[in-house]
Amino acid sequence: MAAEAPDAADPTSTTGSSSTADTGRSSRSAAAASAPSRSSSTGPGSGRSPSTTFPAESVRKAGGREPGRRRKANQHAAGVKAVAAAAGVSLGTVSNVLNRPEVVSPVTRAKVEAAMASLGFVRNESARQLRAGSSRILAYLMLDAGNPFFTDVAKGVEDAARAAGLSVFLCNSNEDADREADYLDLLEQQRVQGVLITPIDQNSSRLRKLSARGTPVVVVDRAIDDNEHCSVAVNDILGGELAIAHLLELGHDRIAYVGGPNTIGQVIDRRDGARRALRKAGKPPENLIELTTGALTVAEGRGAGQRLAGLPASRRPTAAFCANDLLALGLLQQCVSLGLRVPEDLAIVGYDDIEFAAAAAVPLTSVRQPRQLLGRTAAELLLDESSNPDHEHQRVTFTPELVVRTSTRGTS
């Protein structure tokens, strides 16, 4: 599929200049089929999605008949006061309908509800929260929303929260400390019910401050040893041990550890577990070759694969243990495409056992964690903390489990 315009134009910059009809030349018969509109061809783009270009962006004014009436309605949304007036009751009664419907008589309630419906009343949550003092929202600040592991955790969080009548906002720090800090500020200012977080680094001073000031915090997928908040984790050291023990058992001797950056707790613990396994087996620590990555992503995994495959066979480790499945999948993909056989030339163990691990080019041996359970448990701890007056902070630790597949065993 050949490209025509190298990159898409910024649509906002073409506002109003777009023609409604199909005045432009159609880029390709098929492309013109369903979107009869000009294809805005711009000069070489600003570096967006460098590897691919998406031709023929089409912009047209949204349909509809009456182009005149717009930009209104909005303005003064009907408030509780207007509803009260319309229903012929007092403010207090409207508030009761909203918050304690059982105390207001059926007939009054009906009147009020009718008024709310006809005025399109939408409760102003800011005002509610300001006065009532409590939020019905809980946030999960994820380390990487692009990693299915964390979205599975998020699912568990949401299940538990919904069961308790709360809603969940997801935030993505994307392994960026600034973003994490920004979100924490934001959430604190929002006075959310509580914050679940998989933090970027071990330093939890910001988190301590948060909970000291009254926002419950639960650390997810990390065991934090202070008494300022709960944490729910999986024993990553053990996980690393399991992975390496498995590889040693298969006869591997020189093993790569692929992971980074080293500020991330999971990366450190899994590496420490790996070292411990080596030590227990009486092997020298140099037998663990560390390949540090800049992030826990597929792309970084590919980079590591490149480095690994570039080594002369004699110096190349015969197995690699990756700090997560994203890295492992990238590594796998790159190594295979560079001609290495997996597991014959290189055995690979991932971590997390995300859904895609089993569907990989070579099904991936991985260390499985109870993803949803992790999230659910964390949310439950948070709920307990904010409702139970004699809540005690806890550290819950789950045990990981090795799932052996073709990428190490090869028998399939």
Next chain:
Amino acid sequence: MAAEAPDAADPTSTTGSSSTADTGRSSRSAAAASAPSRSSSTGPGSGRSPSTTFPAESVRKAGGREPGRRRKANQHAAGVKAVAAAAGVSLGTVSNVLNRPEVVSPVTRAKVEAAMASLGFVRNESARQLRAGSSRILAYLMLDAGNPFFTDVAKGVEDAARAAGLSVFLCNSNEDADREADYLDLLEQQRVQGVLITPIDQNSSRLRKLSARGTPVVVVDRAIDDNEHCSVAVNDILGGELAIAHLLELGHDRIAYVGGPNTIGQVIDRRDGARRALRKAGKPPENLIELTTGALTVAEGRGAGQRLAGLPASRRPTAAFCANDLLALGLLQQCVSLGLRVPEDLAIVGYDDIEFAAAAAVPLTSVRQPRQLLGRTAAELLLDESSNPDHEHQRVTFTPELVVRTSTRGTS
């Protein structure tokens, strides 16, 4: 790794009863290694993660020295008033420091800032928003947070939002209409700056109401033809056409279309595109065998694979086009494990070209969409709508692109 406790206990139910020391028996040497604590073994669990059990959950009270002091601090967070008093200035001045620092003299500002720091002042966003009337938050209500396609879109959204100084809250409807509705209510009540949404069904009456009441709405990955809001989409009909045209070109005649439920716009459009390609090629419509799924997930894909592989070879289609890559990956995995060769026995085309498509057991041919660009563009439209007084609603359409890999071509 054998399990001991069939499932994890609900940690909140054990609150307070957990002992700090390792009084319990350790489940296995390795498991006890790093978490010296009782392993709470419960009876058969409540059906959580049915396929696997996670033994040896350990709960212990969070560490720390002084167990006495807790449950305080919190209470009366210092407000603007306290800061004003501490700094010896008026409320207005504190507010100015917060919102228009340039109008207050350096020395006063320093005083105020010092007071804020020492009191641990955190601005109350509810009050700010109530008075100022505007939120600095924008929300993206995703169809399925577990689908990397949408998290990539979300990344684009967040980039654009951050560039404009806004924050993004992610919400996951998870293909559940009730959840979607709940979140829309919530977001409207929160008076967010705007809502980006990939809706579950075509019926946008709820969305129309939202924007009529003043919350800008941009529909993402769906073209909506009314003049109530902007939309950013990829031409899904064309995408379906590309996929099927490719398969026809390879000589396939009877082709399965795997997707569902049929309330989801993407599912419908891609199918319609498939039909159109067939029609254009002069084939009868029955040559497209529809396998309707309950959701767009890997698990549903596996189910479809089961059904497909169960057909006698004579009646089985020789190719399958899946409404997204998740389905395709599940289908692929199941078919391969049931002994079908891909692409020889069954060629597969996915949709979205998520990162994992290329790393699959058989690298997946897929229809690629400009994921991040989609999100970025949507956010930019939203920003324009809420800042530009003569904003006009637009429909932006991008063109998809077929990426051919082994799952159809087989040459690798």
Next chain:
DNA sequence: CAGAGTTGCTGAAAGGTTTCAAGAAGATTG
């Protein structure tokens, strides 16, 4: 040095909701 600008700060009002003590109306009891 009077007048005109500037600069920096103040104080009160406003924003939409919830809460709660207290009142009104109706039902029950002795």
Next chain:
DNA sequence: CAATCTTCTTGAAACCTTTCAGCAACTCTG
């Protein structure tokens, strides 16, 4: 039928910020 209870409803205060007109104290200008 008077007294006591119940059941509903009311009105004002409070939540924490932001906004804005106005004021005081300076600094220029001619």
